[in-house]
Amino acid sequence: LDFCADCADYPCADTGLPPRLEQKWRASNDHIRAAGRDAFLRALAETPRYL
Numbered sequence: 089l090d091f092c093a094d095c096a097d098y099p100c101a102d103t104g105l106p107p108r109l110e111q112k113w114r115a116s117n118d119h120i121r122a123a124g125r126d127a128f129l130r131a132l133a134e135t136p137r138y139l
Contacts, residue, residue: 093120 092098098117103110120128 091117091120091125093117 089095092100092113098121099114103113105113116128119131123131
């Protein structure tokens with residue numbers, strides 16, 4: 089699997105991530121599931137890494 093969104097068990101009950109990072113992780117994987125991997129990667133490429 090390349091992304092958690094590809095897993096049949098997504099979303100995991102316990103990610104082990106801190107709450108703020110888990111929120112970002114979940115939003116990214118929800119976007120992958122809704123829009124598809126290609127759309128997610130295009131949006132990621134157009135988003136500044138550091139703000």
